[in-house]
Amino acid sequence: MSTEKPRPTFQMDGHDVPFDEGQSILAAALAAGRYVPYLCYHPEFQPHGSCKVCTVKINGRTHASCTTPAHEGDVVESNVDELNDMRKGLVQFLFTEGNHFCPSCEASGNCTLQAVGYDLGMTSAHYSPLFPDRPLDASHPEVLLDFNRCILCELCVRASALVDKKSVFSLAGRGIQKHLVVNAESGKLADTELSVDDKAMSVCPVGVILRKRRGFQVPIGERKYDEHPIREVAVQKQKGE
Amino acid sequence: MSPDVKEVKKKLRVATTSLAGCFGCHMSLLDIDERLVPLLDLIELDSSPLTDIKHCGPCDLGLIEGGLCNAENVHKLREFRAHCKILVAVGACAINGGLPAQRNHLDIRECLQTVYLTGLGVERGFIPNDPELPLPLKQVHPLHDVVKIDYFLPGCPPSADAIWQFLTDLIAGRTPKLGHGLIHYD
Ligand code: SF4
Ligand code: SF4
Ligand code: FES
Numbered sequence: 060m061s062t063e064k065p066r067p068t069f070q071m072d073g074h075d076v077p078f079d080e081g082q083s084i085l086a087a088a089l090a091a092g093r094y095v096p097y098l099c100y101h102p103e104f105q106p107h108g109s110c111k112v113c114t115v116k117i118n119g120r121t122h123a124s125c126t127t128p129a130h131e132g133d134v135v136e137s138n139v140d141e142l143n144d145m146r147k148g149l150v151q152f153l154f155t156e157g158n159h160f161c162p163s164c165e166a167s168g169n170c171t172l173q174a175v176g177y178d179l180g181m182t183s184a185h186y187s188p189l190f191p192d193r194p195l196d197a198s199h200p201e202v203l204l205d206f207n208r209c210i211l212c213e214l215c216v217r218a219s220a221l222v223d224k225k226s227v228f229s230l231a232g233r234g235i236q237k238h239l240v241v242n243a244e245s246g247k248l249a250d251t252e253l254s255v256d257d258k259a260m261s262v263c264p265v266g267v268i269l270r271k272r273r274g275f276q277v278p279i280g281e282r283k284y285d286e287h288p289i290r291e292v293a294v295q296k297q298k299g300e
Numbered sequence: 301m302s303p304d305v306k307e308v309k310k311k312l313r314v315a316t317t318s319l320a321g322c323f324g325c326h327m328s329l330l331d332i333d334e335r336l337v338p339l340l341d342l343i344e345l346d347s348s349p350l351t352d353i354k355h356c357g358p359c360d361l362g363l364i365e366g367g368l369c370n371a372e373n374v375h376k377l378r379e380f381r382a383h384c385k386i387l388v389a390v391g392a393c394a395i396n397g398g399l400p401a402q403r404n405h406l407d408i409r410e411c412l413q414t415v416y417l418t419g420l421g422v423e424r425g426f427i428p429n430d431p432e433l434p435l436p437l438k439q440v441h442p443l444h445d446v447v448k449i450d451y452f453l454p455g456c457p458p459s460a461d462a463i464w465q466f467l468t469d470l471i472a473g474r475t476p477k478l479g480h481g482l483i484h485y486d
Contacts, residue, residue: 160402161485162392162456168486177483182452183395187445190397192405279486288480 069133071115078129085113085124088137094290095137096146096175098153098264099212100125102296104221107213112146112175147179154184156235158191158207165274166266168282172210173265174289196241198249202260203269209239214262222258227251239267312360312471315346315384319373320400320440321366323349324457325391329363331460339464342471356383361470365390365457367397368441372434381447386470389443390463392456392485401440408438451476455484 066077069084071093078087083106088095097113100106108126115124116136124137136142153159153172161167196204211230219227227248231240243250253259260268279285283292318326326349332339347356356362362384368374381387392398403411417425443449453466453476462482469476 154396159485160392160396160398162399164486173485176485177480180477180483182454182478182483183389183442183444183449185444188396188401188442190401190404190439285481 067131069129069135071135072138082129083125084115084127084129084135087129089294092294094293095124096178097125098171098210101214101262104217110212112149114142143179147181150176150179150181151185153210155186155188164266165269168279168285170266171264174284178289196248198247201255201271202248203271204248205267206239208265209267210265211237212264215259215268218262219259225252227253227259311342311344313346314343314361315356315359316348316363317376318349319364319366319376320369321393325365328457328460329463332464335464356380359384362387363390364394364443367393367400368437368446369400370434370436374446377443377447386450388451388453389449390453391458394443395452395454396442397440404439408436456486
């Protein structure tokens with residue numbers, strides 16, 4: 060018989076989920092193959108806790124599961140109508156705030172926002188769309204920025220600052236005015252050090268940061284979440300498969 | 301045909317229309333192919349581009365493709381809402397404005413000028429102003445901006461399989477549910 064101490068566990072929707080000391084509820088759940096919808100979390104970065112799509116009830120109180128460390132014996136509710144309806148509402152706000160015209164978006168089929176919408180059974184954005192005016196930045200020879208689809212997750216900000224050490228991106232403004240900006244005097248991407256091998260190029264969960272001349276190389280209908288629902292893909296990703 | 305669909309006796313009366321759409325959703329409906337035969341045992345068409353009946357009578361179900369880009373679209377939508385017990389926004393344009401709404405951040409006057417006066421290859425152009433033509437709206441709107449919509453069937457267009465699933469669910473009295481592979485925004 061092994062003398063190794065068994066890992067502590069918490070309960071999620073009636074199932075035991077083992078965790079390591081200091082691990083978040085979300086990371087532990089995903090590693091155990093239990094999907095919780097999320098947008099701004101990324102296993103390689105410190106959690107940001109801003110989108111709130113990963114909200115669960117821990118011992119009866121709501122918390123963002125990506126920023127809350129697990130404790131032995133926690134009782135967590137996640138896949139219940141009340142929380143899924145709240146998550147759907149948040150996703151609908153994001154669709155309403157930006158311009159998300161999926162049929163012409165290069166990210167369609169690979170997009171986390173869209174895939175979470177599918178998972179939650181969202182069939183419309185429900186609210187009246189705001190149709191904001193957000194011009195593109197096509198100044199860079201290799202990269203196009205389409206701000207219309209930004210969900211303000213700060214993954215590009217975090218990747219560019221922490222991994223690439225370039226701080227190409229920032230968020231500016233508050234509330235509904237909050238938006239992604241490029242850190243250059245001109246405000247243009249061409250005047251930054253961004254290169255196509257940067258980590259910041261590969262972390263955007265939606266269709267903002269795009270390689271030029273690569274559009275529709277993989278046809279719509281044959282992309283990541285066309286093949287498998289995000290519920291399956293996300294738990295594979297966490298396990299590093 | 302699924303067994304629970306067979307039990308329905310009275311045919312449902314269904315109206316369809318295309319507002320600011322491209323008829324792609326109607327084409328996708330026709331793409332259910334041989335399933336049209338059992339479908340026509342269950343429904344009869346009222347006003348629709350497929351029957352050419354111009355105005356909508358009392359109906360059980362209205363399927364609307366396309367968003368609202370002009371005044372006539374709004375009248376048509378209200379006519380459908382007044383006559384259809386259940387109204388469905390079919391496709392991306394009906395649900396969020398879609399491709400036509402890509403003009404929403406442009407000035408409508410400049411749009412018309414570019415298309416009819418100054419655009420590439422336009423000679424002796426003029427902006428059409430026949431009184432018979434409906435006036436364009438300042439912005440393109442989804443249907444739910446103007447009337448209550450009971451169901452949304454997303455996709456550009458929704459696939460034939462998604463339309464079939466949706467219609468057979470609805471006709472059988474189930475809440476329509478599109479699982480993975482059938483729910484698409486693109
Ligand atoms: S970013 Fe995602 S949700 Fe937005 S338009 Fe592109 S595919 Fe659709
Ligand atoms: S551009 Fe993409 S990665 Fe950056 S904040 Fe916006 S959604 Fe997030
Ligand atoms: S994933 Fe937890 S708040 Fe966004």
